[in-house]
């Protein structure tokens with residue numbers, strides 16, 4: 032009913048709008064006044080976390096994209112090698128697992144069969160499993176050694192939005208917590224990032240306030256057949272997520288690429304007026320990457336692409352090459368997906384509407400996939 036949708040036309044729109052609160056709720060009570068993390072609920076003994084020599088993340092779909100981003104954070108802040116694998120592929124390749132492996136299973140519903148079978152396989156090999164889940168008391172957390180709940184609230188729309196942002200927050204918390212428990216040379220950076228995380232709800236709110244032009248752009252592209260998405264570093268999984276949203280909602284051919292891979296094949300796809308969304312990393316910090324992506328934008332534009340550039344406020348280098356420029360607030364590099372994903376959600380939702388598709392219930396899809 033309209034009341035359930037809180038005045039929005041679709042649950043998806045309501046859930047996109049709820050993201051600032053969802054993100055804040057996932058942080059709530061998990062950071063103390065001194066900026067230290069208190070994840071007492073992660074009932075895996077600290078010595079087990081200290082002795083872990085590998086992290087393996089298993090998940091599907093959007094949750095898998097959260098896992099891809101988590102890898103960058105976990106490896107950077109903890110120096111523990113981290114693998115991310117599609118849950119549906121995991122157990123069939125006889126993965127190397129032992130009691131020193133910490134497995135993280137990410138799932139909004141907690142009922143995804145592929146993810147459940149992957150975690151069962153991991154536990155059979157003696158690995159500890161930490162679930163990151165949005166649904167209290169669901170099967171995946173019940174069968175895990177510990178759970179960190181994302182407090183996104185119920186997500187009704189099939190296309191995952193607020194669950195994704197809160198999965199990211201939970202992943203950052205786990206990465207930072209592992210760093211804290213194990214001791215890391217990044218102590219100061221961890222404190223800074225915790226501080227930045229507490230500001231992120233406000234930043235997401237600011238992004239939401241500026242989405243008018245993104246909706247207008249989407250309506251103008253409703254007749255297109257293909258949209259490509261490019262990113263680097265954590266922007267690469269953001270590109271994959273943008274493409275997935277467009278497939279499931281707009282039923283368009285959409286593909287995400289690592290921008291550095293363009294020259295290894297995908298650049299052949301670029302033709303006159305092809306919309307290409309580019310997620311640009313912050314010009315601060317990893318500026319080498321930034322420069323490289325700016326030249327990628329130049330290359331595709333020279334071949335006729337219509338460039339839709341998502342870039343940090345104040346990044347002037349991209350301006351000459353952007354046919355459409357979407358600004359997001361400056362954040363530490365690793366946190367950028369929390370703001371950069373939001374315009375892509377709005378873009379896909381608006382395209383679905385413009386194409387006359389069912390936003391909350393896309394064809395052929397179920398909210399939780401309980402078969403393998």
Ligand code: AGP
Pocket residue numbers: 091092093094137138139140141142143146189190191192279398399400
């Ligand atoms: C996301 O928009 C999708 N509907 C889908 O990829 C989903 O993320 C995936 O099926 C995993 O679901 P889960 O998080 O409930 O395990």
